[in-house]
Amino acid sequence: MVLDDLGNSLRDSLGKLSGQSRVTEEDVEEIVKEIQRSLLQADVEVSLVMELSDSIKERALEEESPAGTSARDHVLSIVYEEMVALVGDSTEIPLEEQTILLAGLQGSGKTTTAAKMAWWFSKKGLRPAIVQTDTFRPGAYDQAKEMAGRAEVDFYGDPDEEDPVKIARDGLEATSDADVHIVDTAGRHALEDDLIDEIEDIERAVDPDRNLLVLDAAIGQGAKDQASQFDDSIGIEGVIVTKLDGTAKGGGALTAVNETDSSIAFLGTGEEVKNIERFEPSGFISRLLGMGDLKQLTERVERAMEETQEEEEDWDPEDMLKGEFTLKDMRRQMQAMNNMGPLDQVMDMIPGMGGGGGLMDELPDDAMDVTQDRMRSFEVIMDSMTEAELENPRAIGASQVERIAKGSGKDEERVRELLEQHKMMSQTLKQFQGMGQGNMERMMKKMQGGGGGGGGGMGGMGPFGD
Numbered sequence: 001m002v003l004d005d006l007g008n009s010l011r012d013s014l015g016k017l018s019g020q021s022r023v024t025e026e027d028v029e030e031i032v033k034e035i036q037r038s039l040l041q042a043d044v045e046v047s048l049v050m051e052l053s054d055s056i057k058e059r060a061l062e063e064e065s066p067a068g069t070s071a072r073d074h075v076l077s078i079v080y081e082e083m084v085a086l087v088g089d090s091t092e093i094p095l096e097e098q099t100i101l102l103a104g105l106q107g108s109g110k111t112t113t114a115a116k117m118a119w120w121f122s123k124k125g126l127r128p129a130i131v132q133t134d135t136f137r138p139g140a141y142d143q144a145k146e147m148a149g150r151a152e153v154d155f156y157g158d159p160d161e162e163d164p165v166k167i168a169r170d171g172l173e174a175t176s177d178a179d180v181h182i183v184d185t186a187g188r189h190a191l192e193d194d195l196i197d198e199i200e201d202i203e204r205a206v207d208p209d210r211n212l213l214v215l216d217a218a219i220g221q222g223a224k225d226q227a228s229q230f231d232d233s234i235g236i237e238g239v240i241v242t243k244l245d246g247t248a249k250g251g252g253a254l255t256a257v258n259e260t261d262s263s264i265a266f267l268g269t270g271e272e273v274k275n276i277e278r279f280e281p282s283g284f285i286s287r288l289l290g291m292g293d294l295k296q297l298t299e300r301v302e303r304a305m306e307e308t309q310e311e312e313e314d315w316d317p318e319d320m321l322k323g324e325f326t327l328k329d330m331r332r333q334m335q336a337m338n339n340m341g342p343l344d345q346v347m348d349m350i351p352g353m354g355g356g357g358g359l360m361d362e363l364p365d366d367a368m369d370v371t372q373d374r375m376r377s378f379e380v381i382m383d384s385m386t387e388a389e390l391e392n393p394r395a396i397g398a399s400q401v402e403r404i405a406k407g408s409g410k411d412e413e414r415v416r417e418l419l420e421q422h423k424m425m426s427q428t429l430k431q432f433q434g435m436g437q438g439n440m441e442r443m444m445k446k447m448q449g450g451g452g453g454g455g456g457g458m459g460g461m462g463p464f465g466d
């Protein structure tokens with residue numbers, strides 16, 4: 001499917017989320033609008049578009065973006081997941097003996113696809129044969145034979161026989177040495193009764209394991225009726241979308257899949273026998289959105305989500321106030337900060353730190369970016385520490401610093417900086433312990449889950465300051 005500039009426009013809207021840890025309703029509206037516009041332009045049916053945009057909207061606003069994940073990545077992974085769900089898994093095509101019947105409109109690319117699929121099966125080590133039953137289009141026999149030759153696979157057709165059902169039967173017999181039989185049929189309009197009767201007869205005669213509908217990517221809205229008529233008459237297990245190399249739109253394929261409750265099996269991307277690929281939803285959507293490997297991104301977001309949940313389950317901020325302030329506490333606090341949003345906004349929420357005469361006003365504009373970078377590298381460093389080191393950073397000596405630096409790929413200087421920062425934070429915290437449990441708890445809760453003002457008298461706190 002060619003969604004024109006979806007990738008670009010989506011990148012623009014998502015770019016605006018950079019540095020934000022939360023998305024607003026307007027952000028989501030804008031992103032969803034871009035997606036709707038592109039999908040509608042690509043001829044995806046309105047009801048499917050609405051369904052998709054509703055679920056993206058709902059998830060983007062309701063789901064918390066996990067610690068360590070930017071709002072941009074979180075929203076992008078939701079868009080990706082929902083789009084993958086929309087296109088569905090690919091049709092199962094087992095690598096074993098089978099008969100496949102191809103159906104579709106005139107000129108949709110059945111004959112070409114039969115040869116491409118045969119080539120594909122032969123590359124998988126099977127022995128395919130094409131049975132050409134098109135007695136309708138002059139030249140279909142020659143074209144099929146020629147393409148079978150190019151794919152170097154067995155072929156059966158009979159230009160002198162007028163009965164396609166007989167050709168189908170004879171063809172299966174004549175090519176009985178083959179493992180995979182691909183039966184090509186004459187192109188027909190699903191609304192033409194006699195041709196529909198004919199394909200039903202062929203279907204009965206060959207008893208295929210699966211019927212695949214070949215669709216030109218340009219078909220658009222017409223896909224709905226065609227797909228449902230073919231489905232009613234022979235049952236459609238999968239769709240093959242052809243001519244995706246052109247400027248075709250491809251949305252009709254999604255409509256067909258939805259209409260027949262099936263899935264996409266193959267994509268045709270050119271006129272040569274090799275121009276076929278198995279449909280693979282995650283790669284397809286990543287390509288569609290014009291962005292790298294989104295599957296990897298989603299997995300990362302999911303992992304972060306799990307980790308945050310686990311940590312929230314066994315972390316009580318009060319523990320931090322009672323005992324020692326460990327590196328684990330520091331990491332949680334950093335993640336909590338991440339959960340809340342960019343540091344400057346977080347600082348704004350802390351009285352004495354934020355704008356309007358607070359300490360923040362004295363910092364250069366980019367100071368917070370630097371700090372966020374440092375936070376990230378601190379996290380990487382902490383990942384290279386042992387449990388014992390995280391629990392008791394005071395015991396970390398020079399040799400451990402060297403090991404941790406090597407393990408994390410960071411300078412020893414950075415590791416020492418982290419330890420220094422931890423020391424500073426734990427001293428600051430000790431000072432706070434005198435200020436009253438209630439205020440402290442309120443601040444911690446805020447750090448964890450976000451929220452409005454509150455707290456009291458914490459001027460001068462600089463746990464992450466440079």
Ligand SMILES: Nc1nc2c(ncn2[C@@H]2O[C@H](COP(=O)(O)OP(=O)(O)OP(=O)(O)O)[C@@H](O)[C@H]2O)c(=O)[nH]1
Pocket residue numbers: 104105106107108109110111112113134137140185186187188242243244245246268269270271275
């Ligand atoms: N660019 C491009 N052209 C394709 C693709 N698949 C098929 N074609 C071309 O589309 C035209 C029709 O393809 P056919 O395979 O003859 O279609 P058919 O469905 O067998 O046609 P009927 O026998 O009339 O039903 C041919 O010129 C093919 O070369 C594709 O993936 N990309």
